[in-house]
Amino acid sequence: MDNMDLEKFEQDLSKKLRNSIDPELYNKYQVKRGLRDADGRGVLVGLTEIGEVHSYIIDENEVIPIPGTLMYRGINIQYIVNGFLKDDRFGFEEVCYLLLFGELPNKKELNQFTELVSKYRNLPEDFVRDMILKMPSKNIMNSMARSVLALYSIDDNADNTSIDNVLKQCIRLIACFPLIGVYGYHAFSHYHKNKSLIIHSPEPHLSTAENILHMLRNDCKYTKLEAMLLDLALVLHAEHGGGNNSSFVTHVVTSAGSDTYSVIAAALGSLKGPRHGGANLKVVEMFNDMKENLKDWSDDEEVENYLAKLLNKEAFDKSGLIYGIGHAVYSISDPRAVIFKKYVKKLAKEKGLEDEYNLYAKVEKLASKLMKNLSKVNKDVSANVDFYSGFVYRMLDIPIEMYTPIFAISRIVGWSAHRIEEIVNNGKIVRPAFKCVSRRRNYISLENR
Known part of the structure; x- marks a missing residue:
């Protein structure tokens, strides 16, 4: 085979991939996708004394969000x-x-x-x-x-x-x-x-x-x-x-x-x-697009309309997400974002970027309510640490x-x-179970394929 034939063969190989699994099978076998329960809580797989993230309490088997x-x-x-x-x-x-x-x-x-x-x-x-x-x-x-x-x-x-x-x-x-x-x-x-x-x-x-x-x-x-x-x-x-x-x-x-x-x-x-770690890049890119499309950063209605377009997959990367808002664990507040925000304003003032800081604060204020109304989010959402960290790094000329x-x-x-x-703690090797759901098939000899 010459190089062109090999390239065509390589391209055709991707069409043969058969990795699609019926989503209903995950429910049938009670598979915790992403190691998350249906209510969003993480599946308990270990114990640690190092760090603790606390964002809710359980009262009569009901999950009640609290400030993180x-x-x-x-x-x-x-x-x-x-x-x-x-x-x-x-x-x-x-x-x-x-x-x-x-x-x-x-x-x-x-x-x-x-x-x-x-x-x-x-x-x-x-x-x-x-x-x-x-x-x-x-x-x-x-x-x-x-x-x-x-x-x-x-x-x-x-x-x-x-x-x-x-x-x-x-x-x-x-x-x-x-x-x-x-x-x-x-x-x-x-x-x-x-x-x-x-x-x-x-x-x-x-x-x-x-x-x-x-x-x-x-x-x-x-x-x-x-x-x-x-x-x-x-x-x-x-x-x-x-x-x-x-x-x-x-x-x-x-x-x-x-x-x-x-x-x-x-x-x-x-x-x-x-x-995971690359989330703050998306926040910065989203705000760059927002600043280009907004005529008046201080206009609540205009900002809210842009955020609505984000959620309706009509703006930025059309993902339907407002990056930096919401977290897998925190709901009412991310303590890291709360701490960050106090000092971000000081640096924005030093850098002459108070208008941009005010835009971030406005988006934080409007996004949570809008997401609950338009996206039917069934829990409180708030700014996470990535919402402000990218802005901080940009102000630091990083x-x-x-x-x-x-x-x-x-x-x-x-x-x-x-x-x-x-x-x-000399634990066992981490080896969770995967259930194979492929159908049984017979082997066919090479000459009969």
Whole structure:
């Protein structure tokens, strides 16, 4: 066969795919699609002490929505944020310690842990040149996953799954993630966008948030408010219970006995998906389309008409969704969005983007009511953390290609904690059941087909 015949054969193969399953069979066999019950609650598949998402109470077998709360190791995230902001300090390193070790650090422990992370915040010699710059990826998440897997080759104890070794590997990865993310972006920017290549080394005295801005920007400059808000974003994204897709992947792959690098690479693949970590990109794109089509951002009626078109699949990507509104778990409120909103307004004022912030606030206010009326949504819906995070990143001049990598730089803390928890509790390999519903057929010899 020549190349043209092979190409035609390859195209024809896709037409032979027969993967469609009758939707009624899922009801017949009581399959919990997406591991969700019919009322939207998650199917209980594990126990954790790391993070808790609480959004409803059960009263006489009835699910009653309540304002959402998020707990890190049993401590309300609002109290954690209030604590470090009251002290006028960064909070991400404190949250790392809390999630990994289960307790808040005292001053000495926090300083020592911060120094340890700073010590590990480097990559092997020639790694940036040979692994990142020589193989630039069009997607930074793929670049990060490749870099993580490459670090396996350099680790003399890569397959050692003892707690001491896994903890060391995790802390090293937490420290290095800002570098492999930012440097992956610079490689993309230079080789795929023809921009100047400028690589800054991290500064040992800077926090994780400060170092991200320092390494990302050509002039290394940033304001304190910018760094504080990015730090807040890292804190709010660090953990979200064991049931979110990427943390569940972490438990699944860890339960198979795999190495740390393979586990984290798998989690990155999960987070890359637009239904998970890539959601804030859709919010930004939706608002860009909205701003182009609205004549008066302050006109409630005009904004509401545009939102109605979104729900009726007549605007933007015609998906019928208002991105950033609604959540699989939260209904009345997402605590991360509530916290974020307080400080987003401050940065918008500093950046001269108050009109745009007001548009976001207006959409948040109008969308919930409209979705219940037009989409017949049977529960309260509210803005989720992705609604504001993309706007924050844009105000911070973070390129859109880095939105999901920033999420990963934060969430690796939760992944690390869940990996260690899975190992400590020595659970069984995660292997849920699938029922085969294909009809029985006889084998037909090759000459009779």
